[in-house]
Amino acid sequence: MRPFRAGYLVAAAVTVYGAVTGREKAQWIAKPLLMPLLAADVVTDGRELPSTERTMLIGSLGAATIGDILLIDPDDDRRLIAGASSFAVMQAGYATLWWRMGGRPAAGVAVPRVAAWLGAAGLLRKKAPSVATPLTAYGVTLGAAAVLASDPALAPAAKNVAGVNVPGADPRSRLGLGALLFTVSDGLIVLRRLFARGQRARRATEGVILATYTAAQYLLADPKAHVEPVITAAE
Numbered sequence: 001m002r003p004f005r006a007g008y009l010v011a012a013a014v015t016v017y018g019a020v021t022g023r024e025k026a027q028w029i030a031k032p033l034l035m036p037l038l039a040a041d042v043v044t045d046g047r048e049l050p051s052t053e054r055t056m057l058i059g060s061l062g063a064a065t066i067g068d069i070l071l072i073d074p075d076d077d078r079r080l081i082a083g084a085s086s087f088a089v090m091q092a093g094y095a096t097l098w099w100r101m102g103g104r105p106a107a108g109v110a111v112p113r114v115a116a117w118l119g120a121a122g123l124l125r126k127k128a129p130s131v132a133t134p135l136t137a138y139g140v141t142l143g144a145a146a147v148l149a150s151d152p153a154l155a156p157a158a159k160n161v162a163g164v165n166v167p168g169a170d171p172r173s174r175l176g177l178g179a180l181l182f183t184v185s186d187g188l189i190v191l192r193r194l195f196a197r198g199q200r201a202r203r204a205t206e207g208v209i210l211a212t213y214t215a216a217q218y219l220l221a222d223p224k225a226h227v228e229p230v231i232t233a234a235e
Helices: 003-021 024-045 051-070 077-100 107-127 129-149 171-195 199-220
Strands: none
Touching (some): 003 024, 003 199, 024 051, 051 077, 077 129, 077 171, 107 129, 129 171
16 A cells, blocks of 8 residues: 555544544544645655646645644534535536546436435525535535546446446546545535534544545545546457
């Protein structure tokens, strides 16, 4: 395993541990390191990427770093809104990368995500109107990026089931799974904000949110997953 990605896994484990146990200091130490470690991996192992794509990926991780720091306190609505804005920049960067790689929206992938977005928007308007507009707007960027990441054309040699790539040896085949994990993580943020009441429930939910989020970023920020696929006659 590449060293910066190994370091990322350690920082991710400490971050999740800090959330579940309520040790905020552990999160303040480990969470701000997450995206810089992935960015360092892009710098050292992403040389095959064109400079524009490499810069865009590093910039997206920079925006995510700001969001990570803001969301160390997930119960502050002002920080939640600011964090969502930072992650919207990241999602826009990811979406641009996947579009440049040839990813395109497909109805079978987009329709379920639109339905989920509408459901979340309705819940937010009803139960948390103070954060509904910015989080719903963020959901547009999340959905757009997730739809593009799920395009089977990004990994044309990967095994495909029902129009979805099965994660395999090709890092590009894991982008769809990464996007799904990111969507689950963000969906849980909404559910935590609306329904989690006790301290134990909030900590446990935050742990799952961070576990799915860090797993998603591990898959999505791999520079090997952003090399444009070359379709040969055999494929």
